Amino acid sequence: MSQAVLDKLKARFGAAILETHSDFGDDTALVDAKQWRAIGEFLRQDPACEFDLPVDLCGVDYPRRLPRMEVVLHLYSTTRRHRVRLKARVGDEDMEGAELDSLVAVWPGLNWLEREVYDMSGVRFRGHPDLRRILMYPEFVGHPLQKTYPAQRTQPLVPYRTEDEAGVPLEKQAPFGPDEGMPFGRRALPRSEES
Amino acid sequence: MGDMNPGGAVVLEGSEQGFALTRVDALLGWARKYSLFAYPFVTACCGMEFMALNSPRFDLARFGAEAPRFSPRQADLLWVVGTISQRQAPALKRIYDQMMEPKWVLAFGTCASSGGFYDNYTTVPGIDKVIPVDVYVPGCPPRPEAVLDGLMLLQDKIARNERRPGVVKPRVDPPVKVAELVQLRRSAHDPSELVPRLGRGETK
Numbered sequence: 001m002s003q004a005v006l007d008k009l010k011a012r013f014g015a016a017i018l019e020t021h022s023d024f025g026d027d028t029a030l031v032d033a034k035q036w037r038a039i040g041e042f043l044r045q046d047p048a049c050e051f052d053l054p055v056d057l058c059g060v061d062y063p064r065r066l067p068r069m070e071v072v073l074h075l076y077s078t079t080r081r082h083r084v085r086l087k088a089r090v091g092d093e094d095m096e097g098a099e100l101d102s103l104v105a106v107w108p109g110l111n112w113l114e115r116e117v118y119d120m121s122g123v124r125f126r127g128h129p130d131l132r133r134i135l136m137y138p139e140f141v142g143h144p145l146q147k148t149y150p151a152q153r154t155q156p157l158v159p160y161r162t163e164d165e166a167g168v169p170l171e172k173q174a175p176f177g178p179d180e181g182m183p184f185g186r187r188a189l190p191r192s193e194e195s
Numbered sequence: 196m197g198d199m200n201p202g203g204a205v206v207l208e209g210s211e212q213g214f215a216l217t218r219v220d221a222l223l224g225w226a227r228k229y230s231l232f233a234y235p236f237v238t239a240c241c242g243m244e245f246m247a248l249n250s251p252r253f254d255l256a257r258f259g260a261e262a263p264r265f266s267p268r269q270a271d272l273l274w275v276v277g278t279i280s281q282r283q284a285p286a287l288k289r290i291y292d293q294m295m296e297p298k299w300v301l302a303f304g305t306c307a308s309s310g311g312f313y314d315n316y317t318t319v320p321g322i323d324k325v326i327p328v329d330v331y332v333p334g335c336p337p338r339p340e341a342v343l344d345g346l347m348l349l350q351d352k353i354a355r356n357e358r359r360p361g362v363v364k365p366r367v368d369p370p371v372k373v374a375e376l377v378q379l380r381r382s383a384h385d386p387s388e389l390v391p392r393l394g395r396g397e398t399k
Contacts, residue, residue: 136317137282144316154316158284160324168360170323 002027002082005049013039026085033067033088037101043075043084044106051075051084054103057113059121063147067091069098069123095122095146102128120145220356227271227297228350229259234270236290239277241304244336253339258346267293272349273326278306279319291326299329299349304336311335323360331362341366 006020006027016035021028031039043051055074062068067089076083091098102125104111114125115134122143125131133140137157142149163170237245248255255261264270267290279287291300302322305311308331310320322328329352332345345363352361382388 149316151315154281154320156281156284156319156324158288158325161327166323166327170321 002084005043005082005084008046008048009039009042012042027083028085028087030087030089033090033100036086036088037103037106039086040073040103040106043086048080049077049084050079051077053078054107054110054113055083057110057117059117059123059145061121061145061147063093066093067097068093069095069121069146071100071117071121071123073103090123098122099124099126101126102131104128119143122146221354224354224356228353231258231260231272231299231346231349232262232264232270233260233272233274234265234267234290234294235263235274235276236287237274237276238279238283239304239306241277241306241336244339244342245274245276245303248339248342253343255346258343258350260346267291268295270294271298273298273300274303275300275307275322275328276303278311278313279322279325280317281319282317284319284325287322288325299353300326301345301349302328302331303342303345305333306335308333327358328360329358331360333363333365337363338366 010017016032018030043049053076060070069091073086119133302308310318330345330349348361378392379389380392382390
């Protein structure tokens with residue numbers, strides 16, 4: 001439906017549009033991270049695009065691919081009724097250079113979403129007015145949705161009671177067996193890849 | 196109102212007013228178990244079941260535990276209802292520390308008891324890692340009947356001055372007999388519609 005938008009982007013930005021596809025009806029453009037801000041402004045202001053609603057912003061970690069972190073922005077136009085998905089790839093193995101220009105000046109609604117991506121994935125947004133953690137607590141170290149974050153690592157704010165303090169066993173009691181919990185997904189990357 | 200014979204008191208007949216003998220701790224336990232002032236620390240979906248529990252159908256007032264107090268200083272039973280995230284743990288600890296002795300904690304549901312299926316960086320794996328717990332009620336969410344079992348277990352522990360944690364045993368529904376199931380028939384007016392077959396003696 002918004003193939004026209006992709007064509008417009010390619011005509012306007014040329015080599016900065018690295019690839020496009022429309023798989024499953026979702027028009028997607030992978031763009032040069034350096035042009036992130038300019039493309040955002042264009043999509044917001046161009047009368048034929050007029051994307052006025054930033055639906056979602058998220059980070060996806062592909063630890064075996066470089067650049068490693070993919071930032072995905074979903075846009076919708078309430079006037080033109082079309083959608084587009086923008087992607088940009090940033091960051092090396094150690095998340096060096098995982099930076100993007102903030103689009104808060106273009107869509108104020110992205111303020112908290114960019115904070116969430118920063119908190120969960122560790123992408124820093126240049127020019128964000130208030131880039132703090134939003135879901136995790138300030139004491140939290142690391143970014144939990146990076147694939148290199150160890151699945152078993154917790155960072156309690158209140159130190160756990162020991163069994164000596166409690167005077168009773170604190171291991172999960174029946175009917176809460178040790179297998180209570182997620183039966184899958186406890187595998188982190190091999191130890192050499194953990195930070 | 197249940198056991199009106201506090202702590203196995205011995206009532207002596209014969210005097211005009213009458214009097215009874217018991218131990219002080221037994222009398223205190225008997226009084227405390229019927230006046231539990233609750234502080235609901237409700238964080239997640241178990242809260243819906245907690246609301247059902249507080250409805251007239253289950254009549255928490257039978258147990259003298261129906262009065263909520265929204266200041267921990269006036270409460271002596273802390274209901275921890277739902278998932279406790281690492282970020283909430285300091286608040287929970289502080290609420291618990293503000294409550295006056297004697298105080299009891301009931302872990303409502305699997306998440307409060309063990310963290311449930313949230314086995315990750317964000318969730319406390321059971322509130323007993325942070326504060327002491329008296330009764331665990333498993334279930335996701337627990338049925339109100341299971342919570343009532345837990346409340347009675349707690350009352351029993353209070354009466355016996357017993358502080359070791361207890362776990363409510365899951366109830367098993369009795370098997371349903373075919374004759375007890377509602378039978379359906381095709382509606383006379385619209386054959387595509389199924390309506391309950393009326394039993395003998397029943398009328399519309």
